[in-house]
Amino acid sequence: MSSSSKTTVAPSTATTPAHTSSADGRPGSISLRGVSQIYGKGADRVTAVGPVDLEVEPGEFLVLVGASGCGKSTLLRLIAGFEQPAEGGVEVSGGAAVPGHTSGVVFQQPRLFPWRTVGGNIDLALKYAGVAKSERLARRKELLERVGLIDVDKRRIWEISGGQQQRVAIARALAARTSLLLLDEPFAALDALTRERLQDDLRTVSVESGRTNVFVTHSAEEAAFLGTRIVVLTKRPGRIVLDIASPILRTGLSAGELRDSPEYTVLRTQVHEAIKGAAE
Structure with a gap:
């Protein structure tokens, strides 16, 4: 779990702990423990993200959201195994993250x-x-x-x-x-209508496949629509400032019904305010 404040929004706006169990060796689980990433040396040394503690359960659709430069894509690369953390440890499905084997990855450009x-x-x-x-x-x-x-x-x-x-x-x-799909702002370069259609499709695919998803975005609207769980990061070095479970049902709602629901409006607003506050 995050070492930061962690709450769940319910339709009544009551708050309760979002998760009580931790990830283990099950396929699709993710564990980040004391993870930091540092680039450069000496005067050029920059801490991009961390420390971060995060446990992701199999089947979750986790959205990492925050302003540009907050380290969300860095965390995704660490989970993918493209980079090794400067501090702390990353486990995927109970073992080391191996590029091309432990996860599928979708980038901003195809x-x-x-x-x-x-x-x-x-x-x-x-x-x-x-x-x-x-x-x-x-x-x-x-x-x-x-x-x-x-x-x-x-x-x-x-x-x-x-x-x-x-x-x-x-x-x-x-x-x-693989039991894990990672997506790094895959719709950012698309027009609004195409982006919305692909969001609808991805939401459906994620439910059907049952895979764990980690999705990076800077959009509160996208985060609220897609995520079963949303993590907001502070400005660099990125740390978790909000970790919230979505109250929105994954099935039984059309995309239009979801976007018109009061739960979506409340969640989108809360995430937007958290992003705005974290960037200041």
Whole structure:
């Protein structure tokens, strides 16, 4: 759990502890204990984030939110295993984070291979995931349908829109049967309508897959819509200033009903105020 204040908003605005158990070796669990990341040396030494203590339960959709430069993407890279912490320890599913093995990652830019077709990009991810060649066609179709893409597998990357490219990137990240999906501001470069549609799709996919998700954003609206749990970071060095569980149901509500609900309005406002206060 966070060493900072941790509360849960209920529809009545009452506050109670959000989590009482800690993550362990179960697939999809995440444990950050006393984690700090430091860049540079001497006069150029900068503490980007920390110390941070955070336990994430399997199946949670955790949103890391805060102003630019607060260290949320740094935390994501540590969870992915792209970096090692200067201090403290990171565990994913009870062991060390290993890039390409313990999690799938979606970046702000799709980072697809332009010389391959849509299907070719997915097939390559399936190959690295160890899926047998005889099974890849069916699995590719399943993944593309899951992210709302049908009959585009033979198209080149430059022949599809930016929003469709990001859908392909999500499908590629889902190709590996990892229990953890990490997303670093994947919709930031998209127009408002496309971003909203992909938020809707990601929310559905996360419920269907049952994976743990860690999503980085600077948007209170996006955090309130997607997260089962929201962590707000202070300005650099990033520390947890708010850790809150969402009162919003994951199923039984359409996207429109969710955005019109009073629970969403209360949560969005609380997160926005926390971001604003943490940046000062």
